[in-house]
Amino acid sequence: MADAEEDFSALPLPDRFVHKNWKVRKEGYEAAAKEFDLAASESDPVVRQFIQDAGIWKGVVGDSNVAAQQEGLKAVCSFLHIAGAAGATRTRHHTIATIAEKGLPSTRPAAKASALEALMLYIEMDKADPIIEELLPILSHKQPKVIAATLDALTQIYHAYGCKTVEPKPVLKTLTKIYGHADKNVRAKAQELTVEFYRWLKDAMKPLFWADLKPVQQQDLDKLFEKVKDEPPPKQERLLRSQQAAKERAAAAPAAEEVEEEEEEEVIDLEPEYEAVDVLAKIPKDYTERLASSKWKDRKDVLDEVQKVLTVPKVAEGPYDEVLRGFAKSMKDANISVVMTAANCVELLAKGLGKSFAKYRSSIMSPMMERLKEKKQSVSDAIGAALDAVFASTKLSECLEEIIGFLTHKNPQVKLESTRFLVRCLKATRDVPSPAEVKAIAEAATKLLTESQEVQRSAGAEVLGTLWKIMGDRPMNAHFDGLDDNRKAKIKEFHDSAEVKAKYKPKAPPPPKPVAAPAGKRPAGKRAAPGTKKPAPAAAAPPPPPPVEEEEPAAPLAPKPTSRPGASKLANPKSGLAAPSRLGGLKKPGTTLGAASPRKSVVSPPPEDIEPPPAAPKLAPGRGLAGRPLGKPQPEPVMAPAVQAPTGLGGAERAELEELRAEIDAIQRHNEEMRTERTRLISQVHELQNQNAQLIEDHTRDVLSIKAKETQLVRARSDYEAAEQTVQNQRREVDRLKRELSRQVRATSPPPTDLADQIYSDTNTNTNTNGGGRFGDSGYGSQGLYNRRDRFANAPASPGGEGKENYDDSHSRPGSTLSGKLSPRRTDASSAKSSMSSSRGGGRISPAENGGISGRMGASQAAAGAESWKRAAEVTQNLKQRIEMMKAKQGIGRTPQ
Incomplete structure (x- = not known):
């Protein structure tokens, strides 16, 4: 304790800030906060020391000890109060990310409040864009509590400074990704931030992210929007140091300041940024030739193709002179379908090119306004929309002379539509017309009040009423002299209902004010x-x-x-x-x-x-x-x-001073543009990084799926080879069985005997049978005859059908000994009967046995197959023929002597 009291109190503040003992660091932060509060200005040595050593603050706001961190965040706030813009710009790159990661999610309410106040002070001392740039990467942090705390801080920032001071577009673009987060607290904080945006921007913010949300999320947000829809417009609660100084300088003219603020709110650019598309390469090569075709269908088709090509959010710059010449030529086409399609193409190209379309205005505006003579409303609407898109890319001063020229056109329809177009231009322009332009517009509109058609007179009154809304009472009083009360009342009605974006502010009062203020003596x-x-x-x-x-x-x-x-x-x-x-x-x-x-x-x-x-x-x-x-x-x-x-x-010095001021303003605007461009590029870098991470994830997933498919393919090939091997084995087995079956069929059916042998054996049998009594061997002869009759008696019936009668008749003849060889069935049956008769001592076979034998014969015949049957049928036919021949030769039909 003694060492601590002696050594630590004597250490310089920077050494105490980095001491390994957290108590020493905590005491150092407290001492530094007191020193900063007592300092007179940012030039104080204590303050300058910490401005120059800006890196030391990173450890202060991210101290590992929560108690020391709390005091460190308080010290940062005290430092920013006295250090001003110099301290903020030197230290914010070291501290913002750490404050968001470790200060905003702190469990201590005091530390969390100090962290939020530090962010507010960083914005107040300089500007908000660098702070938002540092906070955007934190929205992709891996810890949900850090993202939720950062979203809550952004909500507080926009609530305090407003969307006019803090650019809302970078944060709005990230809302879609945040709404897809898995943590419900993150999504809830995102809803709070979206509602805060809605309080400032209303429905103008939706084009930036609304289409990417799920329908359920849109419904939930619409319910939240309904609660704040009727609230009065919010106002900026905290001012930047620059705004505070401007407010002090403009304290004598608060009304003018309020008007400027209202106008700046209207100028907030929330248009989504799109990537430019090169459409010139996609326009048909024969565009000019097809537009010169005598068939309106060909002209319409080529314009339809061009319209499809131009249907993109943003068009890349290029030489579109030939394309515009084709559109201007199409405005004179006799077919209104061609005219409408060309007008749609002009509208798309003007919107896609934006301000870059201004150089083509002179070549297309006059032809379109000439075509306003068409009385069909659909054609007038198409050309009017194209004219509005062309005007949006230019200024009122560039188009005014040409428009006023058409206000005196001889065609009443052209005059009326041109007047309506001028009214739309006055309502849409942000540039206040010069006195000469006001005079020209007022004179042309006053002439329209004397037209014979009421519609034209009403259009002229609307022009004067809208111009009156822009310029105010004093510049327009001179132009209303000589008008009767009815016309003035009509103009007053249009003045009250007109909504314009430009407001005339007299420039005479401001110059004397700065001269009077400094030269009070x-x-x-x-x-x-x-x-x-x-x-x-x-x-x-x-x-x-x-x-x-x-x-x-x-x-x-x-x-x-x-x-x-x-x-x-x-x-x-x-x-x-x-x-x-x-x-x-x-x-x-x-x-x-x-x-x-x-x-x-x-x-x-x-x-x-x-x-x-x-x-x-x-x-x-x-x-x-x-x-x-x-x-x-x-x-x-x-x-x-x-x-x-x-x-x-003097006059020369004053002119030089004005030039220098103009140069300073130009440089400041250039710096603002560069900062905006830097913000946009950084947001694009973050988007590309996210896309790259997504692509890497998709690539990894695809590689894994490919490997899985390859594994499945290898398995399928092995299964196919095994199945094919099995099929081959089965085929070989089938072939083997077929061969075995054929061998069995050949074994069961006797081979065909030679006809000569059959005849010889049959002749010998007959001889032996007939002469058996003579040689005294009557028993053998009678046995043979008996066997023949027995075969004839026990032979199975013919399988009914034509062609079997002769077969049965041949058996009925006692002298026929070849009947047993007509078919395999008969041969088998006779052999079976002879064997059974020999075993039983020459007795007859019973009918039951005969049936069993015939059944087995039928089974064997079925196994023989169709091929054996055909062969047997052929053999039977041949045998029948030969039997008849033998009978005729041997005289079997004659009775023996």
Whole structure:
């Protein structure tokens, strides 16, 4: 404890900020906050030290100890209050991201409030764009609580500063991604931010993100919008330092300031940004040739193709002169379908090119306005929409001369539609017309009030009413002289109902205000210098030249400024000595100098000069330097230039000053544009990074799916090979079975015997049978005959049908011994019967046994198949023929002797 009290209190603040002991850091933050609160300005050494060492604040706002972090955030707020814009711009790159990641999600309410106040102060000291740029990447943080806290901080920022001070487009573009977040707290904070945007922008914000939301999300937001729809327009609660200074300067004219703020609100650009598309390459190559076709259908078709090509949000710049010439030519087409399609193409091209279309205005506007003579309303509407798109790319001053020319057209329809077009231009323009343009418009519209058609008179009254709304009462009173009360009442109606975007503000009052404010002590000198009211303006021009001559030879050197009025620039470097000479020049507008001017100076300001004796030397150089030099000339000129330098400017110097101011304004606008462009590019970079991450994720997913498909393909190939192998095995098995079946069929059916052998064996059988009694072997003969009859008696019936009768008849003949060989069935049956009869001692076979045998024969025959049956049928036919031949040769039909 002793070491801590002795060493830590003696350490410098930067060393205590980075100390490893959190208590030391905490005490250091508290001490620094006290030092910042006591500092007089940002030039204080303590403040300058931390402005130069800006990187040290990153550790302060992100301290690992929550108690120390709380005090560190308070110290940052104290530092920003005294450091101003210099401290904010030097430190914000180190602190904003850390504040969003570690300060806004803090569990301590005091630390969270200090973090939010630090963000507010960063915006207040300079501007909001850099802060929003630093916060946008935090919306993609991996921790939902950090995203939710950042969204809540953005809501508070827009609520405090408004969408006019803080650009809303970068945040609006990220809302779609935020609404797709998985965490419900993030989506709830996104809804709160969207409602805050709606309070400022209403439905104008929807084109930027609304179409990408889900229908359910849109319905939920519409319900939230209904609650704040009828609330009064919000106002900015906190002002930037620049706005605070401007408000102090413009305290004398609060009304003008409010008007400017209202106009700036209307100018907020919420148009979505699209990528330009090169449409020239997609326009048909034969565009010009087809437009020159004699068939209206061909002309209409090519314009339809061009219209499809031009239907894109943004068109890339290029040489569209030939395309516009084709559109202008189509305006004279006899077919109204061609005219309407060409007008639609002009509208699309003008909207796609935007301001870049201005250079083509002169080539297309006149042909379109000439075609307004068409009485069909659809054609007039199409051309009117195209004219509106063309005007949006230009200014009123560029189109006004051409429009006014058509207000006196001989065709009443053209005159009427041109007048309506002029009314739309006046309502849409943001540029206030010049006095000459106001006069031209008013004169042309006044002539329209005398037209015979009431519609035309009403259109002229609307032009005057809309112009009156823009310019106000005083500029328009001169143009209403001579109009009767009825016409004035009609114009007043249109004036009350007109909605315009431009407002005329008189520029005469502002110049005298800055002159009167800094030269509060000068008006007495101005009044004293001219004895009459006329020499004062003449003296305003020559004051700059007399700076070189001053001290002793004031009288003789005074006439030189009249001959050299351009010497005012030489007086600026010698401000201390030149001031009295300028004042002297103001007192000498005439040719005479010396006694006349001092007398006037003494007589004119007696009450003001005599009352304050110590201040008399200050007034003397401003009133009568040329006639009455005082005893203390040197201290007087030192104070005089500071007061009177801005009031004694000549015409050349004033013009130069205006030029410098214009250059400063141009540079500031350029800087604003560059910052806006930088913001846009950074947002594009973030979008591209998100797209790249999405593409990488999609690529990884595709690679994994391809690998899975390859694995499935390998498995399918292996399954196919196994199935094919199985099929081959099955085929071989089928072939084997077929061969086995064929072998069985051949085994069960006896091979066909030679016909000669059959005849020979049959003859021998008959011989033996007939002669058996002679050789004493009657038993053998009778047995053979009996076997024949037995075969005939037990033979199965013919399978009914034609062609089987002869088969049965052949068996009925006792002398036929070849009947058993007619078919495999009969052969098998006879062999089976003979075997059974031999086994039973020559007895007959029972009917049951005969049926079983015939069944087995039928089964074997079925197994033989159709092929065996055909072969048997052929053999049977051949045998029948040969049997008949043998019968005829051997005389079987004759009875034996």
